[in-house]
Amino acid sequence: MEKQIYNRVKAVLAEKGRTNNWLADELEMNRTTVSKWCRNEMQPRVETLFHIAKVLDVDVRELLISTKK
Numbered sequence: 683m684e685k686q687i688y689n690r691v692k693a694v695l696a697e698k699g700r701t702n703n704w705l706a707d708e709l710e711m712n713r714t715t716v717s718k719w720c721r722n723e724m725q726p727r728v729e730t731l732f733h734i735a736k737v738l739d740v741d742v743r744e745l746l747i748s749t750k751k
Contacts, residue, residue: 685722690745691734692720698738708737 695705706716709730718724726734735742 687722687747688725689719689722689731690747691716691726694738694740694744695720698740700738705734705737709733 691705692702695702702716702720703713706713709716715724719726731745732742735745738745
């Protein structure tokens with residue numbers, strides 16, 4: 683069974699030229715947690731998604747995979 687991808691955190695970090703360790707430092711969060719988000723093994727809470735969007739200066743919708751094709 684293929685792993686479902688829900689967020690684009692890793693892709694947006696790459697687009698911005700940032701690393702997951704940088705994001706963890708900016709959010710003052712555990713690096714392992716951020717790494718799990720980047721691998722889609724765990725999903726950030728909605729409140730955290732808004733904080734991530736603010737730190738990365740993107741619309742929060744850019745952090746999610748679209749449900750429409």
